[in-house]
Amino acid sequence: MPAIFVIARLTFREALRRRIALAALILGVAFLVLYNVGLYFLNQDLTRSVRGQPLEQATTNGIYNFLLMAGLYAVNFLTLAMGALLSADTLAGEIATGTIQSLVTKPIWRGAVVLGKWLGFAGMLAVYLLLMAGGVMVSLWLQTGYTAPNIPRGLSLIYLTGLLVMTVTLLCSSRLSALATGGVVFGLYGLAFIGGWVEQIGAFLRNTTAVNIGILSSLLIPSEALWRRAAYEMASPLMQAAGFVSPFSSTSVPSPLMMGYAVVYLLVVLGLAVRVFQQRDL
Amino acid sequence: MSLAIETHALRKEFGDNVAVRGLSLQVKRGEVFGFLGPNGAGKTTSIKMLLGLVAPTSGSGELLGAPLGTRAARAQVGFLPEHFRFHDWLTSEEFLTLHGELHGLAAARRQARLDELLELVGLAPFRHKQLRTFSKGMLQRIGLAQALLNDPALVFLDEPTSGLDPVGRRLVRDIIHGLRARGTTVFLNSHLLSEIEITCDRVAFIKHGEVVRVSELKTLVEGETSVTIRARGVTAAVAAGLSQWAADVRVDPAAAEPGEPVVTQTISLAVASEAALPPLTRYLVGQGVDVYAVQPERLSLEEVFIQTVGTDGGL
Numbered sequence: 031m032p033a034i035f036v037i038a039r040l041t042f043r044e045a046l047r048r049r050i051a052l053a054a055l056i057l058g059v060a061f062l063v064l065y066n067v068g069l070y071f072l073n074q075d076l077t078r079s080v081r082g083q084p085l086e087q088a089t090t091n092g093i094y095n096f097l098l099m100a101g102l103y104a105v106n107f108l109t110l111a112m113g114a115l116l117s118a119d120t121l122a123g124e125i126a127t128g129t130i131q132s133l134v135t136k137p138i139w140r141g142a143v144v145l146g147k148w149l150g151f152a153g154m155l156a157v158y159l160l161l162m163a164g165g166v167m168v169s170l171w172l173q174t175g176y177t178a179p180n181i182p183r184g185l186s187l188i189y190l191t192g193l194l195v196m197t198v199t200l201l202c203s204s205r206l207s208a209l210a211t212g213g214v215v216f217g218l219y220g221l222a223f224i225g226g227w228v229e230q231i232g233a234f235l236r237n238t239t240a241v242n243i244g245i246l247s248s249l250l251i252p253s254e255a256l257w258r259r260a261a262y263e264m265a266s267p268l269m270q271a272a273g274f275v276s277p278f279s280s281t282s283v284p285s286p287l288m289m290g291y292a293v294v295y296l297l298v299v300l301g302l303a304v305r306v307f308q309q310r311d312l
Numbered sequence: 313m314s315l316a317i318e319t320h321a322l323r324k325e326f327g328d329n330v331a332v333r334g335l336s337l338q339v340k341r342g343e344v345f346g347f348l349g350p351n352g353a354g355k356t357t358s359i360k361m362l363l364g365l366v367a368p369t370s371g372s373g374e375l376l377g378a379p380l381g382t383r384a385a386r387a388q389v390g391f392l393p394e395h396f397r398f399h400d401w402l403t404s405e406e407f408l409t410l411h412g413e414l415h416g417l418a419a420a421r422r423q424a425r426l427d428e429l430l431e432l433v434g435l436a437p438f439r440h441k442q443l444r445t446f447s448k449g450m451l452q453r454i455g456l457a458q459a460l461l462n463d464p465a466l467v468f469l470d471e472p473t474s475g476l477d478p479v480g481r482r483l484v485r486d487i488i489h490g491l492r493a494r495g496t497t498v499f500l501n502s503h504l505l506s507e508i509e510i511t512c513d514r515v516a517f518i519k520h521g522e523v524v525r526v527s528e529l530k531t532l533v534e535g536e537t538s539v540t541i542r543a544r545g546v547t548a549a550v551a552a553g554l555s556q557w558a559a560d561v562r563v564d565p566a567a568a569e570p571g572e573p574v575v576t577q578t579i580s581l582a583v584a585s586e587a588a589l590p591p592l593t594r595y596l597v598g599q600g601v602d603v604y605a606v607q608p609e610r611l612s613l614e615e616v617f618i619q620t621v622g623t624d625g626g627l
Binding site for chain 2 (some may be wrong): 311
């Protein structure tokens, strides 16, 4: 088996053995239970008629879509936090303890360690996202019969967010300590987050400068832009047309060009992580 | 055939700090080579450069004919790191399987080596136990098994016996003897001079990141001999005459002058080899000295070490 897959499997096994997967699963189930309970009581209100008149289908669908996006917003955040937490210590920790020494003195390409870990985490994030986002969607469908448009495209974008944050974390972890890595990654995420808000409010108020500031922050790390695009893709026509500012919708929709930028960004950061790790003393 | 290890003026700087000044080494195939030096002499950095963990600032070298840092150089090498920290949530079997896979061993051979080595290091009953339940000695053993998985032609052992009990040390020593018998080159870095003395063919002393001396262990500890002589009537002139065979002649109490009361004196000196003792004794007797005892004491490696690298600890 090529070294990349050996390391990827090791990374998976570590998550299982050290009960990281179990903890994520338990908390994920708790999240879905809470979501379902909330959904149940909200839905009871919605299906009750308003002053003897049932709500129009388009209105209820709009509300269901809003509830779906609220759930996915949380899943998006959890996925990217999971990406950062899983990978923050992986290289930094093994370098600090010297565990890495017995790996890279084997006749393997050093970059295989980075790519193998990346692949392992990418697999974990995929499983996590499918369980969580799938759980939210299935819950909504079971209780209300509602499904959102463009689900594959939306989920792919959320997955890309997770991958992006995980890859940036891996790059930092190849050079910095685990703590410094966490600080840098969440700092960057915070920048993109606040930049995203400046952009949305700017768009609402038709302030071009504010929108451009938001776009600039997305160039720094396009995580927030990916979520905004995912939210736009899966929004109901009503939500898309509403044009109000919320975390779950987009008044300023990131362009397909920005999505392309995010993919290139991810590949460049991954390449850098390999390069930095290859060149450093261990 | 190429040497097992050959380096030319390997140098490593960390910022302003020079960790290794210029390491030039030649280790022959099949020998057990000891690497000695005080703390901070650059031993660990040197080993890391040899294994490609650290890139040299300048200089070059080869392992088994392949340039340092290449995959070819690592292919026939085994390594037991000093701080054997491994993925401790793996079981012995999973751990060896992982490292066998990284070596690219086929499944059948991997399994055969795994069984053989668990037996060799005495961990066969613990093959399904996670490494985190292991004692320091057991970790050292599994680390050794890991270093031998690929039947390496060259094995680096960095402090293999530190923290081991006498039984564990004996095991390591036996394994090294076994490796030597099969023609494997062993590069041994150890603080325990007694271990080096028992196991090594040749040793290099390093200080301030440079090799200050390379010597066959046999000539090193058998060559120089310190001698204690008990005698009466050693005058300053007689003592001075001893310098033709020996260095560092000390007489206690100091050489007697004619007419002083005769007391028993102790002469301590170091000769280049035991062959100097008969003429030296004849000389003393010929000078009218009463010789009571001539006692040669071999220099231990520890004394050679201190003579070679000094007592400043290489600082």
